[in-house]
Amino acid sequence: MIAALAEAALRSFALGGVVWIGLILFRVRNPHVHMTAWMVVLLASLAMPFVMHWPTLTIDRMPLSVPMRDEAWPADFSMLERPQPSLPIAPAAAIAPMVKRGVSIDWWMVATTVYACLAGLMLLRLAIGLCLTWRLARAAKPVKSREMIDADVRVSRDVGGPVTFGSIILVPPQFFGWDAKKRLAVLAHEGAHVANGDFYVLLLASLNRAVFWFSPFSWWQLARLAELAEIISDARAIEMIDDRLSYAEILLDVATSVKPRPMELAMARASTVRARVERIIAAAAMPAAVGWRKRLWIAAAIVPVVIVSAGMIAYRTPDPVPAGADLGQVPAEHYHPFVNFYAVNFNVMGPASVFAIFREGDEIYGQLTGQRRLRLTVANDGTASYAASSGEITFPVDAERRSSELTLHMNGRDVLAVRVAEMPAPTADLVSLDQYVGWYRIAPGRVLTVRRDGDRLHVQETGQGRAPVLAEGTDAFSVHGDHLLIFLRDETAGISRVLVHNATSGARLAQRIDAAQAQAIEADFARRLAEVPDRFREQVPAARSKEVILTGIEDLRRGTPNYDRMSAPLAASIHRRLDELRATFVALGAVETIFFRGVGPGGYDIYGAKFENGTAEFRVLLEPDGKAGDVIFRPDGNDELGGIVSCSEEANVRGRAGTSPIRIMLYNETDDDIKVFNLGADGERKAQSVVRSDMTWAALTTVNSPWVIADKSGKCMEILVPGRQTRFHNVEASNVSARPGRASRRAVPIANGEAMLRQYIEGIGKGQPDYDHMTTEVANITRQQLLFDQAIVARLGALRAVSFRGVTALDSDIYVAQFANGSAEWRIGVRNGTITKIALGPNF
Numbered sequence: 001m002i003a004a005l006a007e008a009a010l011r012s013f014a015l016g017g018v019v020w021i022g023l024i025l026f027r028v029r030n031p032h033v034h035m036t037a038w039m040v041v042l043l044a045s046l047a048m049p050f051v052m053h054w055p056t057l058t059i060d061r062m063p064l065s066v067p068m069r070d071e072a073w074p075a076d077f078s079m080l081e082r083p084q085p086s087l088p089i090a091p092a093a094a095i096a097p098m099v100k101r102g103v104s105i106d107w108w109m110v111a112t113t114v115y116a117c118l119a120g121l122m123l124l125r126l127a128i129g130l131c132l133t134w135r136l137a138r139a140a141k142p143v144k145s146r147e148m149i150d151a152d153v154r155v156s157r158d159v160g161g162p163v164t165f166g167s168i169i170l171v172p173p174q175f176f177g178w179d180a181k182k183r184l185a186v187l188a189h190e191g192a193h194v195a196n197g198d199f200y201v202l203l204l205a206s207l208n209r210a211v212f213w214f215s216p217f218s219w220w221q222l223a224r225l226a227e228l229a230e231i232i233s234d235a236r237a238i239e240m241i242d243d244r245l246s247y248a249e250i251l252l253d254v255a256t257s258v259k260p261r262p263m264e265l266a267m268a269r270a271s272t273v274r275a276r277v278e279r280i281i282a283a284a285a286m287p288a289a290v291g292w293r294k295r296l297w298i299a300a301a302i303v304p305v306v307i308v309s310a311g312m313i314a315y316r317t318p319d320p321v322p323a324g325a326d327l328g329q330v331p332a333e334h335y336h337p338f339v340n341f342y343a344v345n346f347n348v349m350g351p352a353s354v355f356a357i358f359r360e361g362d363e364i365y366g367q368l369t370g371q372r373r374l375r376l377t378v379a380n381d382g383t384a385s386y387a388a389s390s391g392e393i394t395f396p397v398d399a400e401r402r403s404s405e406l407t408l409h410m411n412g413r414d415v416l417a418v419r420v421a422e423m424p425a426p427t428a429d430l431v432s433l434d435q436y437v438g439w440y441r442i443a444p445g446r447v448l449t450v451r452r453d454g455d456r457l458h459v460q461e462t463g464q465g466r467a468p469v470l471a472e473g474t475d476a477f478s479v480h481g482d483h484l485l486i487f488l489r490d491e492t493a494g495i496s497r498v499l500v501h502n503a504t505s506g507a508r509l510a511q512r513i514d515a516a517q518a519q520a521i522e523a524d525f526a527r528r529l530a531e532v533p534d535r536f537r538e539q540v541p542a543a544r545s546k547e548v549i550l551t552g553i554e555d556l557r558r559g560t561p562n563y564d565r566m567s568a569p570l571a572a573s574i575h576r577r578l579d580e581l582r583a584t585f586v587a588l589g590a591v592e593t594i595f596f597r598g599v600g601p602g603g604y605d606i607y608g609a610k611f612e613n614g615t616a617e618f619r620v621l622l623e624p625d626g627k628a629g630d631v632i633f634r635p636d637g638n639d640e641l642g643g644i645v646s647c648s649e650e651a652n653v654r655g656r657a658g659t660s661p662i663r664i665m666l667y668n669e670t671d672d673d674i675k676v677f678n679l680g681a682d683g684e685r686k687a688q689s690v691v692r693s694d695m696t697w698a699a700l701t702t703v704n705s706p707w708v709i710a711d712k713s714g715k716c717m718e719i720l721v722p723g724r725q726t727r728f729h730n731v732e733a734s735n736v737s738a739r740p741g742r743a744s745r746r747a748v749p750i751a752n753g754e755a756m757l758r759q760y761i762e763g764i765g766k767g768q769p770d771y772d773h774m775t776t777e778v779a780n781i782t783r784q785q786l787l788f789d790q791a792i793v794a795r796l797g798a799l800r801a802v803s804f805r806g807v808t809a810l811d812s813d814i815y816v817a818q819f820a821n822g823s824a825e826w827r828i829g830v831r832n833g834t835i836t837k838i839a840l841g842p843n844f
Contacts, residue, residue, distance in 0.1 A: 002111050003219065004049055004816075009215035012045035013696055015309040016217055020300060023370050031231040036298045038225055039201060044306045046208050052310045114212070117816040122210035130203075137168045152190050161254045162431055164193045166200075179516065180688045185237045185250050192236035198229040213319040230276060235286045248277045255424070291844065299456065341486070341507055342406055342417035342498055346367075354507035355386075355408065355417055364397065370504040372692065374774055387673060391689045391767035392509050412686075420509070421486040421499045431474070433457055436487055439518035440498045440510035441484035444569035444630065445525055446516045448500065448510055459485065459804045462525050505780050517844065521838055527624065532603040532788050534840065535796030541596045545605040549618050551595060553609075558587045567629045584635060584661045585701070589613040598842030601788050604632065606842055614638040614660035614703075637703040638663030642723020645718035650708060655680050659703045664722045666697045666709070669831065673712040679719075680706065691731075694775040694836050730807040747809065749804045750830050757802060757828045760818065760835060765793045774835045778792075781838060789840060795819040812837045 021040055022436070023034060025187040069327075130678070140154035153169045156174075163170050175183065184818030189754045193199065205222040213216040214328075218377060238247050255273040265292045292296075338360075344353045358365040366386035367373040376384040376397075384397040404419040433452050442448040446462040453468075457477060460466045471476035473497075475487040483502055490496040501507040548565070556574075559582045563571040574581065589612025595619075597606040604619035619632040638660040647651060655678065668674050668691045677685035685708060691697040707720045709731055717733075726760055756773070763769040764782075767790050771779045784788075805814040805825075812829040829837030832838075 002115055002343060003803060005115070005212065006214075008045075008048040009212045009217070009805065011309045012041070012048050012212070013215065013217040015305060016041050016221070018305050018309070022305075030290065031228050031235070031285045032287060033294075034299060035196075035225070035228045036290065036295045036550055037302060037473075038221065038228065040202070040302045040306070042170075042205055042221060042225065042298050044309070045218070046204065047211070048310060050157045054310065064262055084123065118213055119210055126206055126210055135167050137165045137170060143171070151187070151194055153187065160469050162190050164190050164199055167194050169194065177450045180245060181241055181243070182250050182253075184613075185241050187256070189233045189237040192233035193229060194228065196232060198233070200224055200662055202229065206321075229273065230272065231279070232287075234276060234280060236277055238280065239286055244280055245285075248280050251280075255260070339401065339423045339484075339501075340419055341421040341501070343406065343420045343509065344415055345512060353508060354420070354501075355406075356501065356507050365780075367506045368393070369508055370780075371506060372504075372695075373503070373551075374692075387692065392690050410769070421488060423473070423484075423486075429581070435495055436475075436498075439513050439515065440494075440500075441513050441517070441521065442500060442508060442510040444567070445521060445528075447521045448498065449518070450498075460687075462522055462531065463813075470701055517678055524623065529787060529791055530689060532601070534792045535599050535603055536601055536792050536824075537795055539598050539842075541599070541605045542547035543585055544626060545620050545622055546594060546596070547605065547611070548622065548626075548628050549607055549620055549631070550591065552628065553585060553591055554572055556581050565621060566628055567627055570628055570630055580700075581633075587661050588616065588635065589703075598658060601785060601792055601841045604630070605786070616661075616664070633813070634663045635700070636727060637722060637724055640723045642704065642721045642768035643724065643725040645706065645719040645721060647708075647719060650679070650716055650719060651683065652681055653706045653719060653721075655705045659705070661700065662703050662722045662727055663698060663700050664707070664720070664727050664729065665810070666691060666720075667730050667837065668693050668695055668697070668828075669811070669836070670711075670731055672733075675710045675712060675714060675716070677708040678712065679708060694831075695777055725809070730809070730811040731812070746807045749807075749813045749815075753828055753830050754802050754815065756833075757813075757815055757817070757826055757829045760828070760838065761793060761799055761826070764789045765799075773833060780836050780837050792824070792840070793819075795821065796824060808843075810837060812839070 013651075016191055022035060028034065062705045082124070100760045106378040136158050137154065138154060139158075140156035143153045143155055150167055152167055155173055156170050157173055159170050159172050161172060162175070167367050169187070171186070175186070178186070202222065202225060205218075205225050233249070234251075241247060251273055253424075262614060339356055339358045341532055341837070344355055353369045355369075356367045356373075357376075358367070362375045364378070364384065365373055366384070368386065368388050371388060374387060376386055378384045378397055382397050383394050386393040388410070392410070395406050399406060406417040406419075408415045408417050433455070436450050436457060437452050438450055440448040442461060447462045451458050451460070451502065453464075457469045458466045458478070459469055467479050469479055469485060472478050472484070475489070479485075482497075484507075486493045487501045488497040488499060496512050498510050498512070499507055500510055545573045551565075552561065556578075559578065561571075561574050562580065563575065566574065591609060591611055592746055593610045595608050597608050600619060602607055602621070604621050605620045607620070608620060609616045615636045615638065617634045617636060619630075621630040623629040640660070666676065671693050673693065674691050676689045676691060676699075678699075678701065680686050689697060689699075699707075701722055703722055705722060707722070709717050709720060711717055717731070721728055728769050756844075759773075764786065767786065769779075769782050769786065771782070774782065776784060799819055800815060801818040802815050803818070807813060808827060810829065812827040815828065817824050817826055824840060825842065827839040827843060828835060829838065
């Protein structure tokens, strides 16, 4: 809000400067013309926060050549399963000494508070002045006399001189003892104020000053309009009595007795009367009156300046012509690597998690569902290791050849992995394609449809386009040579599942479902896609969403969740994690308050909750029947700030259990792998995880339970103590040694952040994001949310402006994008021309 008001004030100042220069250049001296011009500027200033960015000049850029877009391919997307490392929350433990931490000051919040307080005081003063003067005017007695002008004149003992309030002229009891010339001059002056509506003009100027109190221009506007109103009224009074020197004497006499209230328009104030008297004496002639037609021409001349001061320039890139669009049929490309797929124990890694092991010549690679394909490192003892974001996975490399089962070692635990598929050898045998045709649930809210078209199969994910497949062997097919489908058979030799491997995000198992189930999922997806844009734009919670969260919290605290009020996938997820969730909610304590924060881009209602021992965020998605389709829960700790501790203190830092649960998130921006260790109560490193460059890592832990961030050799870089100021943390090699206590924060935007965001929004709107300028993680997020984000951008309309609002703890720039039909908040991180982080909608 502060940034928007400051921008509006700056634009108003620029508008006023242009008008001021124009009046000087054209040697305009008539106060009526000046008054009209500055009234137009005043109205524009009050409207500026609402109209700025609306007038838009669109300039076309030269189109860029882009590669031909691949046919749409299913993007792995699961709203329910996000495996994260976690530590058990103990009921109690010895508390270690507090670590040193810095003081967190949110300067934007400080500025907002100061602004709100001063603006509130000025508005309160204005309101009190109006109220008191209104009561004074109501108590005054009307004056009936033939000498009175056609106005509402009242006498009041509470005024020392003639004043105007609205359309009422208030005079003191001494009024009847003045001579006729003085009475006529006073009534002519105050009558001119009433006729010109000066009270209402100055009331708007006072309101403008209260809102933009930090802008010197708003104070100058009020003073200038008041000065012009007096000049015009003085001219009218002089015209009536036809005696310039006598009127000057009358002004001096009245000025000695007037003590106006805040909202009274007094005839003569001691602070301005001297300048007015000098002007009256020096003037050779009275200013000519200006008719309404001329006033309209003056306003019309200023309107273009108002439009320019409120407008912006937007750049549009015409739709690019895909390179190679006329190259004809692209030759089919087969899938080359030999690969084995292992289903991992669901209780540990989440359902449908698959670990793939690739062999290409002498090289061996691994890939876990939702993560990148990485070359495995093999130690001298034959142990292969895969650096998963949730912890390093190791296994005997020769066991992978000998057995259909693998024992994966991760975070100090052995996890059983069963081989479910392998890349079959090519075969020339003809098989019936009809056995593969059907529907497979690839994610809780998405279906993979397999259709036959002649002698070929096509696959299509919910909301995506069709893609042809190429036979690779028995029950195996590929798309574009790098995406793989292997249909799996049950004990009756029927096709019951399909393994879908995406080169970017790994493999996933999809269960076969019937037509009715598929139609229900497709219909629900279409409903959400239609509802989300309006819900996101309006930011209004769904009916009963708050009740669903409160009821679910209490059920989980008791350990008795009502699975009938959940979708089947959510119920399965809650059942599997019941012990962990119950311990978390018991540690948080009773709910004290819960409040709505907004609607996310996927249609989730976002709530913040204050517990007895901490805070948390909930995102809930309701189904048409009122059931909870999905719930995302993030504990945010308590009021403890946390901080960054020097590595030299590692020997003295101890973990603290039994405190408030908190989910921490790290982003690795060091251009190399980092390792993360939790420090236990004994000071020993535990729960090792490897975080690749430009990747995010998250963990459920407790406040003040320290984590060592080390380089890939294990050498400590810094120690993070979880708390409110460190729950989001950016790991940067350049800053590690220079920030004791807390992370440093930029105050200015990234150089090319706005341009990258504009290109990103433009790509989303066209359905063709530039994935080449994103990290793998951001590309996955973009693919997953593309349909919803595209629908939201379409509903918001043309992009008009982007304004910088601040920097997050993860070093992302916060922008508010103004569209034709609304606005939206975006957060973007950019490094070396690549988008490293992106988020749309309310984030806290």
